[in-house]
Each structure stands twice: as structure tokens, then as C-alpha cells.
């Protein structure tokens with residue numbers, strides 16, 4: 001079975017990036033010249049996703065506008081023969097009807113956001129991408145979809161054992177190449193309570209039964225409805241694996257990670273690599 005749909009939870013307030021995110025959705029913050037959410041959508045497309053479901057909130061209309069035509073802009077770029085710019089705004093368009101938006105009426109946590117997409121997803125396994133987790137290199141969701149044979153899957157990476165309280169953490173079982181059996185999951189444990197230092201990164205493939213669990217899920221870490229808690233109830237019901245993806249992950253939900261991502265992605269660009277390297281060399 002193929003994973004056809006992806007959920008993008010984009011309802012969060014972005015309080016860590018104020019004042020930048022007062023009127024601008026945090027998912028629209030650019031890394032070099034592309035908003036975070038566009039990287040996530042492109043990664044989903046590379047994994048073969050055909051339907052994109054955005055779980056939005058108030059003040060997020062810039063995301064809808066970004067994925068729609070801007071007739072004025074396109075006409076102007078055409079008249080001025082700015083063909084490269086025109087291609088950039090046209091190439092990113094998805095086929096009509098392949099993007100849906102559902103509004104999360106309150107910021108009640110990732111689990112709640114995912115649950116808001118239940119009627120659009122209906123009864124099939126679905127992927128979830130968190131735009132804050134930006135991955136450089138091989139697209140992680142594609143790797144996961146290729147390795148997925150059913151059940152649930154989360155992207156995983158080793159983190160500093162002192163930082164477990166920032167992540168969902170798994171209890172690992174046997175490993176098979178890039179795959180690791182998941183025997184348990186806990187959201188944001190203190191280092192002394194953490195079952196390992198293997199963290200969940202924001203790429204998931206979940207079974208539709210998770211929506212049923214989420215509908216009665218009580219609040220967890222941070223007083224929010226946590227996806228991790230609902231996923232922990234799937235253990236034993238269906239195969240559950242972590243996937244150690246090959247790319248490098250940047251935490252663009254933090255200022256440091258965001259700045260690092262900008263530098264790392266700029267260094268991948270032919271037009272920016274040389275001048276940026278020279279500038280860095282002259283600074284330090």
C-alpha cells in the first residue's frame with residue numbers, strides 16, 4: 001500500500017520567533033529564499049504524496065496564499081521577462097484540488113492538530129511532516145516510505161542525552177539496518193527518566209486507528225494533547241519502527257537551528273557558496 005496523503009500541522013503560534021511571527025506564520029520564515037513549509041511540501045512530493053492537508057489556525061492565511069497563484073505577480077514577471085523568478089513561483093504549484101485546509105480552532109497540541117485532519121484522511125495510513133524539522137540531504141519521508149511495510153513509523157535520531165526533555169523519546173528494540181523496533185514512546189522525559197537518547201524527529205507514518213485513540217486522548221506533557229502518547233498505545237497492535245534517516249536535521253523551531261540551517265542551505269547553493277565562504281573566512 002502506498003502513502004498518498006500528508007498532514008502538515010501549521011497552527012502553532014511561533015512564540016519563540018517573536019516579533020518576527022507576530023503577523024507572519026512561523027512556517028513562512030525563509031531559509032535562504034524559500035519558506036520552511038515549502039521545503040516540507042517538496043519533501044512530501046518527493047515521497048510520492050498526492051494530497052496535502054494543512055492544519056492551520058488564525059493568522060495563517062499567508063500559507064494558503066503562498067500555495068495559490070498570484071496573478072498580478074506572474075503577469076508582471078512575464079512582462080518584465082523575469083523568467084527564472086516566474087518559473088520559481090509557477091513550478092511550486094500543486095494540481096488543483098490536491099491541497100486542503102482544516103482549521104485547528106485552539107492550539108491544544110500536536111495530537112489535537114493531527115486529529116483535526118481525521119475526516120480528510122479517512123481510513124488510510126497517512127504521513128505527517130513538521131516543517132520546523134528541516135532536513136538537508138536525502139529526503140527523509142521518501143526513505144521512510146520506501147522502508148515502510150505497514151504499521152507505524154517515526155523518523156529517529158540520536159540526541160544529546162541531556163536534551164531528552166525537548167523530544168519524544170523511544171524505547172528501542174532490535175535494529176535492522178536503518179530500522180529500529182519501537183517498544184515504547186514517551187514525550188519530553190527528563191534525562192533521568194528517559195528510556196534512551198533516541199528522539200523522534202518530525203516525520204511520521206501513522207495508522208488511521210491513531211485518530212480513534214486521539215479522540216479520547218487526555219492531556220500529556222505541557223498540558224497538551226500529544227501525538228507521542230497516542231502512538232504509544234499502538235505498540236503491540238501493529239508493527240512499529242523508528243527510521244534512522246540519512247539527512248542532517250536542523251531544528252528551525254529554535255533560533256540557533258534556524259540560523260545554522262540558513263548557513264548550511266546557503267552553502268549548498270552555487271550562487272552563494274563562494275561569497276559566503278569568503279565572508280566567513282574574513283570574519284574570524
Ligand code: G1P
Nearest residue numbers: 110133166167168200201202228
Ligand atoms: C514535537 C513532538 C516530539 C518530537 C519533536 C521533533 O515536539 O511532540 O515528540 O520529538 O516535535 O521536532 P515539539 O518540538 O513540537 O515540541
